[in-house]
Amino acid sequence: MINSLQPLIGPHRLDALGAWVVTGVLVGGTGRFAAGGEFDWAVLTAVIVAVAVAVPLAARNLETTVPAELLGLVAVPVLVRTFGGFPQVTPFLVVAGVALLLAVVLDAYTSLTMTPRFATVFVVIVTMAVAGVWAVGIYATDALLGTAFLDGQTELMWDLVTAAATGIVAGVVFELYVERSARIARLRVSEPDSSGFDRSEASLPGDGRHHRIAVRALQAGLGAIAVFALVRGNVTLFVNSGGPLAITFLPAVFRREYGYAMDTGLVLWITVASTLHAAGALELYETYGWYDSLTHAVSASLVAGVGYAVARAVERHARAVVFNREFRATFVVLFVLAVGVGWEILEFASGGFASAVGGEAVLAQYGTSDIVNDLVFNTVGAFFVAVWSTAHFEGIAARLTGRVGSLASRE
Structure with a gap:
């Protein structure tokens, strides 16, 4: 119903x-x-x-x-x-x-x-x-x-x-x-028919073997940063490197648990975004203003892809939901802006918590201009995906459609 x-x-x-x-x-x-x-x-x-x-x-x-x-x-x-x-x-x-x-x-x-x-x-x-x-x-x-x-x-x-x-x-x-x-x-709506769903996932430029080598190298770098943080007792750096390192292993988890082999170019995309954030915690954010902008644009492009995949999965699963191309693109940008606001709130809460209990904030803000700059470059990444790169996330949308349908059938 x-x-x-x-x-x-x-x-x-x-x-x-x-x-x-x-x-x-x-x-x-x-x-x-x-x-x-x-x-x-x-x-x-x-x-x-x-x-x-x-x-x-x-x-x-x-x-x-x-x-x-x-x-x-x-x-x-x-x-x-x-x-x-x-x-x-x-x-x-x-x-x-x-x-x-x-x-x-x-x-x-x-x-x-x-x-x-x-x-x-x-x-x-x-x-x-x-x-x-x-x-x-x-x-x-x-x-x-x-x-x-x-x-x-x-x-x-x-x-x-x-x-x-x-x-x-x-x-x-x-x-x-x-x-x-x-x-x-x-x-009453009949079961969704996903037979017409294009499950193809556009490949990013490059060879799959080269993508995997690059991913392993970046993961090794993230691991080195995490170990360095542990040795130095730097909790903030450890969280900002260990968390992104864990994220890079999610594609492997999806492949083992759900049988979904994510495109290697997309895995590299995720790993690059994670590495940029972890490296930024090594004072790159404070030293180079452009680095923070680059990191937010790349990370936002992934968030935009997730928003697109979710919208497509909902659209394919529920026949009462129908979007057109323009609405999907608009939704992607709105989704990223909303997530960006949510992230700034998390950083604000992290700073408030650190002030209350003492110590260094795990997620830091660097003033009003930093907040606005983050929101602007989040939008840049969102526009990039909305206009040029949604095809890279069709495979994820197809997988999400199947998962939603499976959960619905159990209920």
């Missing part, structure tokens, strides 16, 4: 009346924000209005709207903000609400279709990704125009933490709403 989002939009006279009332309130809020000089909030509110109005316009029926209770829920942070409440939280609540409405509208009026569970994940990812874009944008504004939107690294990181928490809460609320909505129809 699987849910469909499409029943959330339909002709309901009484419900449409409520939706139009909420829309009118939002139009008034847009004017109030604009008159008060809060143009950022005026734009945010206008976006909600545009999404709400787009539905009846597309249906050519004033009684066909998004559910009034859902639109009202999205409008709550706007109303709270008009009274000056919770200025740090409400912007991200609005972003999460817009992502939620977009998921419903895209499902109803485009070739895209997604289940409520995937829509929940989409809301979380979009909220975190927008927070990353916002961080880069206001930093650039401060640097180029001399504004002072950011008070420092700590304020920026707490904004990212708030965005992540807000996205998760919004996603959970949306899923609970869908489970209890009378509009949602339960549709």
Whole structure:
């Protein structure tokens, strides 16, 4: 049994009346924000209005709207903000609400279709990704125009933490709403057919034997760094070398446990990314600014590939989920931005923990510019995969599809 989002939009006279009332309130809020000089909030509110109005316009029926209770829920942070409440939280609540409405509208009026569970994940990812874009944008504004939107690294990181928490809460609320909505129809979906799935995995340049030699050499280097860290009693360096070394052995684990022989070029790609990070812990990050950017771009390209593979696996397994090429590319970039925000939060938490208990942070941040630089080059790596390299991850997507289907059949 699987849910469909499409029943959330339909002709309901009484419900449409409520939706139009909420829309009118939002139009008034847009004017109030604009008159008060809060143009950022005026734009945010206008976006909600545009999404709400787009539905009846597309249906050519004033009684066909998004559910009034859902639109009202999205409008709550706007109303709270008009009274000056919770200025740090409400912007991200609005972003999460817009992502939620977009998921419903895209499902109803485009070739895209997604289940409520995937829509929940989409809301979380979009909220975190927008927070990353916002961080880069206001930093650039401060640097180029001399504004002072950011008070420092700590304020920026707490904004990212708030965005992540807000996205998760919004996603959970949306899923609970869908489970209890009378509009949602339960549709029985047959077992997925993956026979048409292209299981070919594009090979990276080079010979397989040369790839394996390079992988072993890099693993030896990682092992040497880990041993050096143990001898010196450097816990931070050991974690930052031992962890990446363990990651390089995952392809071998997949081959032994699941019979999946990953392309040797992709294994080399993973090993290079791991080695770059471990070598960076040998003070290369602090010495060479470009090295940190390179490492983040390469690592982000792998994260982007994982995001693509997951999206393709979900799409192939659940027939109620259909994406097009443009959406897959967009999802890859959003996924990497969200993971990048999550990584910065981990680094921030690591620093806070080290400050509380004493000692050196396992994952370090080097100021606001470092955070923004990381987010920018994460995006560079994501764009590279989204535009040129998704074919390298089709094999992983095929394997994930089989695993998801196997787990589903056991349930």
